[in-house]
Structures are given as C-alpha cells and as structure tokens.
Amino acid sequence: MLNELSITLNNETNTNELAIKIASKIDYGTLLYLSGDLGSGKTSFARGLIHALGFDGKVKSPSYSLVEQYSLNIHRVNHFDLYRFKAPEEWLESGFNEFIDGKDINLIEWPEKAYPYLPTPDLLMNWQYMDSNKRKVSITASTDRGNECIKELI
Numbered sequence: 001m002l003n004e005l006s007i008t009l010n011n012e013t014n015t016n017e018l019a020i021k022i023a024s025k026i027d028y029g030t031l032l033y034l035s036g037d038l039g040s041g042k043t044s045f046a047r048g049l050i051h052a053l054g055f056d057g058k059v060k061s062p063s064y065s066l067v068e069q070y071s072l073n074i075h076r077v078n079h080f081d082l083y084r085f086k087a088p089e090e091w092l093e094s095g096f097n098e099f100i101d102g103k104d105i106n107l108i109e110w111p112e113k114a115y116p117y118l119p120t121p122d123l124l125m126n127w128q129y130m131d132s133n134k135r136k137v138s139i140t141a142s143t144d145r146g147n148e149c150i151k152e153l154i
Contacts, residue, residue: 003142005150009135015041018137019048022123025149028075029102031119033111036127041135042109043081045125050077053105067096076104085113092117122146 009015026032034042047059055070061081070077078099082091091097091114100106100119111118123146128136141147 003140003147003150005139005153007137007139008130009041009137011133012041012044015044015135016048019045020052021153022149023049023052025152026105026122027145028105030123030145030149031100031106031121032108033118033121033124034107034109034127035111035124036137037129040127040129041137042125042127045127045137046079046107046109049107050079053077066094067099078104078106080106080108082108082110082113085110088114088117090114123149 007018009018022032034046036042043061050059050070053070054072055077057070059070059079060068066081066084068079070079080096080099085091097117097119108114108118108121111121111124120142122141122143124140124142126138126140128138130136139150139153141150
C-alpha cells in the first residue's frame with residue numbers, strides 16, 4: 001500500500017496545481033497537516049486548496065488569528081496556523097479540538113507546535129524550501145483516506 005509521495009514544485013503555479021489535484025481527491029472530514037519552514041509554500045498551498053474547494057472570497061493567513069473558517073455549502077474548511085503557540089497545551093486550552101469533527105476539512109499549519117495533542121492526520125505534507133521558486137513537498141498518508149488520496153495523485 002502506497003503511503004508516501006515526494007513532489008518537486010518549480011513555481012507557485014505548480015503549488016496551485018497540486019492544491020487543485022488534492023482538493024479533487026479529499027472529502028469532508030479530511031485532516032491535513034502542513035509542516036515545514038517559513039516561506040516553504042504551506043500558506044500558498046492552503047489558499048489554493050480552499051479556493052479549489054469552492055470558496056471564492058479572500059483567503060487570509062491565520063497567523064495572528066490562529067484559525068480562519070471558510071463556509072462551503074453545508075460544511076466548512078478550518079485553516080489553523082499554530083506558529084505562535086508557545087506550548088502544545090495551548091491546543092487544548094483553545095478548544096480547537098471541537099473543530100476536528102469528521103464533517104469539516106481541517107488544515108493545520110505548524111502541527112508540531114501542538115504535539116502530542118493533535119489527532120492523526122489523513123495527510124502530512126512536509127514542505128521544504130529549495131530556492132527562491134522551487135519547493136519540495138513530501139506527502140505521507142496516515143489513514144486509509146490519506147492513502148486513497150495519494151494513490152489518485154500518481
């Protein structure tokens with residue numbers, strides 16, 4: 001069973017194309033972790049994914065608000081950015097676990113800031129900055145749902 005895929009993205013257009021592909025393969029209830037250095041493409045990917053899922057408004061980075069929510073029909077996309085967390089317990093104190101409900105799509109940037117309190121993601125996307133335009137993303141599936149998504153990306 002395939003559970004990991006590595007992709008080189010040569011520009012922001014490639015990042016957006018990946019977001020569109022993944023958006024077409026995920027379903028409500030999917031949990032994605034976006035890990036990697038500052039400037040490695042996590043927020044650009046999240047913006048592309050949210051738009052590809054059908055949101056047509058402005059997609060803001062949740063760096064200061066910690067979470068931004070986007071309504072899509074009867075479901076939502078919750079986009080978290082945990083960069084500003086000082087301790088993992090802040091995840092519990094924030095009440096954000098209630099958002100991980102099996103109905104909404106959840107994107108969590110900087111998930112390592114809340115370990116060990118986060119649930120297992122369907123997909124872990126680890127972003128690496130290669131140069132001013134190139135990025136490498138390693139996608140690891142942790143669930144059957146994640147494996148189905150990766151299988152479809154090849």
